[in-house]
Amino acid sequence: MSFDQEWTEKKLADFSSMKYGKMPDKSKVSESGYPIFTGYKVSGYYPDFMYEEPQLIVVARGVGGTGDVKLSPPYSYITNLSIIVELDEKIVDKYFLYYSLSNKNLRVLDSGSAQSQITINDLKNYKVNIPTLEEQKEIALLLKSLDDKIELNNAINKNLEEMAQALFKRWFVDFEFPNEHGEPYKSSGGEFEECELGLIPKGWKVGRATDIFDVQSGGTPKTSTSEYWNGEIPFFTPKDCSNFFYVINTEKTITEDGLNNCNSKLYKTDTVFITARGTVGKVALAGRDMAMNQSCYALVAKNGYTQKYVFHQTQQLINVLRKNASGAVFDAITVSTFQNLKTILPDTELIRKFDGLVNELYSLMLEKINEIQNLQHIRDTLLPKLMSGEIRVPVEKGNSVPDLPMVAESSAIYQP
Template identity: 45%
Template sequence: MEFSITKIEEIANVKGGKRLPKGESLITSPTDHPYIRLVDIENNQVNERDLQYLTSSVYQKISKYIVEEDNVCLAVVGHTIGLVFYINSNMHGANLTENAVRLIIDKKQANPRFIYYYLNSEKGQAKILSRKVGSAQGKLPLYNIKSLEIPLPSLKSQNKIVSILKYLDEKIDTNYLMINNLEQISQTLFKHWFIDFEFPNEEGKPYKSSGGEMVESELGEIPKGWSVKYLSENVDFLSGGTPKTKEESYWHGTIPFFTPKDAKNNLYTTTTEKSITDLGLEKCNSKLYPKNTLFITARGTVGKLALANRPMAMNQSCFALKHKDDKQFYLYNIVDNLVKEIILGANGAVFNAINLNDLKRLKYAYSNEQVIANFENTVSRFYEKMSLLEEENINLQQLRDTLLPKLLSGEIEIPDDLEV
């Protein structure tokens, strides 16, 4: 495939985002003015779940710094350099953090999605990181973005490449939607049974609304026969550790090594930023935790949860939780409902770390074992499906990321009759 080497500035305007005016802050109540932070980026798109917003008065002060549909955005500060995300129609008009820039692509010369795919490719990422300046956190200056060179085939060829890669992206998005729906179903069922106490009674009817007897407890009213227990009575809290980072033989093996950075917004964690060898596992304080182990982050971003989608080790900034009767999906929902209590102190201040005692003091309403078993059996097929979908998405992402260089090099030819 023929292509020309083109600088970003020749096909796009590069514009920075904007920090909040001094003394102003974001709000959680939705307005017409969402503000995109780098923590809102998941799977190279804006995750709307935890978006924060500007008031109208603050928006007027920084209204020039908005993104538009089909903009390609790059993170330019610290460890996030190399993060590339695409602006879809639902984020058109949102404000952009000062920690990112946006590329306004000339669509007569380039397909914005082609630029997005290239910058996310292995070669694109290497070029971005090579242009970082400064020590420690570092930054990516605008002039280094503008002068970044990319291979640009004809617009017709770009469109064909995009049609192939976008098909894979759409399949990935469909899988994520299915995962989110299954997780919501599981959470709704958990709330119905264990928070609202509407689990099926002996006649199969909702317990509380059908006149089920309730009794007082230190946590409020609970069904008769239930009790208040410490989480530690039914859960083992296990620790992790890190092998020596300078010992090369301990690292870059086949064992995923979970750290707080790997706790994304996905339910399951399948791949991790770091990996260790069998020898590295022997030389650290972490066990090899089995699939469906529940991880909770204890430092940094405190209280993030993730289920292991394959056996993996873990560093000392997390805890691994194992239900003593192997009711891991029930445990996940219990802990998910206790997270706010975990990360808030007695005075309401947010903890920047949690320790073993913070976990051991947690109490919850414990039902009888049959109700728990019924819940676990009901939702287990949902979690198994979510696990498979996560695995499929990893494979699709790897396929997508390996296709682009093969298409550009001509190793894989695009049929002339491919419809775009």
């Protein structure tokens, strides 16, 4: 086990070449194919890819993501909103440089023109500190093991979400819930009745969304009162919606005093939040107790219904609202929207059976999301210390870095 020589400072131009991507033919952009990558997000799909390499370091030039550093999706088409960094990997490890640049604020390279932008010339002269290639690889392996675990948990959660959605659709949209003999209701000749919403299983009713849930409001403490903010209570706003069902972290937090001095109550885990203004119609589940601002509503199950059912049914209702808008701007939801929105009311015993089947899926989702948060905290704590050399990773031939390292103390040596 050994530490190699001290780190050296180099310009990016010393070990890389750079080029801009190019814009794809707009007539070929579609909803399937290879991802079109702008440097900070996927903006569509294309029948051809630009690079066969699994991943490239890409720096966003501007337009919403100036200075963002990402690894491009495998086999992607990279647009001219990006600077592609191609390395001499005999000098610098790709993943080490990715983490090194991710730890820096490249927005300082912005040319200062009317439109935010970073150029290749700006980036070529940017300096980074690097250790030997062997130590780079050990550092990168350590950080990548954390990101790989995060990615795996994300994939597991997507699968769990798809399973829950598929079961809801089969039972409450396709009406293939199990009958008294455990057979699919519709396919086994189950009885239906005509109603204003079409054919529904016999015994089910038509009501309004507010027969299923109460619609409750939120509020914001005075922003000028510092004692109300930066406390322990998550404060949900439309910005906190994610690509997953559950939200556990919020951009803002409030104190107990803040909660007591606003129009929001403390909503319990599994409360359904729906965004009502701004970005309208996004639906999320509270992953822990949290307050909520006035741009959202909290939906609380009643009359024998459950939060899981409310969550899935609300997603269906939002699809109905969008469809009924018929091209009109879908720019707000009010309490009366739900009071006037008609929906099917299934038998509540069936709702309880549905909950019994999906509860374990949801518990696992929440467990994985909390694990992701812990892994991200470990990674974000280690990253600046590793990239400054404050924590050194010894190079030991034949050894690999453990999958899940613990956070090292300041000025420590990480011992694999």
